[in-house]
Amino acid sequence: MTDHLLVTTTTPDRETAARLAASAVGAKLAATAQVHGPVTSFFWHLGEQGEGExxxxxxxxxxxxxxxxxxxLVVEHAWTNPEVTAIKLNRGSETYLRWLETSTAPET
Structure with a gap:
């Protein structure tokens, strides 16, 4: 059985997020991608607490x-250690999930 995933990454700006979204969909690595933001993030970096957009x-x-x-995403990202996380989608409409599978199938 195929698992369906929601994968996320954060970027320093809209242009980087849009470039990653377009290139991943173009390569059929993702069926769809959305860009959201800006968001304010709070994090640890190089031993210090930070905040950024x-x-x-x-x-x-x-x-x-x-x-x-x-x-x-790791190769094309602007950062050397980008966040790339995934969660399993437990449910979805049957037709949508089949479309997701078809849209990401490698071309033969």
């Missing part, structure tokens, strides 16, 4: 495509 990109993909999507 970020943009979030979310991707819908399958477990079969996750490793390739993660690698793509």
């Amino acid at each position: 970020e943009w979030m990109a979310t991707f819908k993909t399958t477990s079969a495509r996750y490793a390739d999507l993660e690698a793509h």
Whole structure:
């Protein structure tokens, strides 16, 4: 059975988030992607607490495509250690989930 995932990353600006969204969908690593922001993030970085404005990109993909999507996001990201996280979608409409699978199927 295929797992369906919601993958997220944050970026320093809208342009980076949009570029990642477009390139991942273009490569069929994600069926769809959305850009949200700006958001205010609070974090630890280099041993200090920080705060900054970020943009979030979310991707819908399958477990079969996750490793390739993660690698793509890490390589194409502006940061050396970007957040890339995924959660399993426990439910979704049958037709939407089939579309997600079809849209991310590697071309043969």
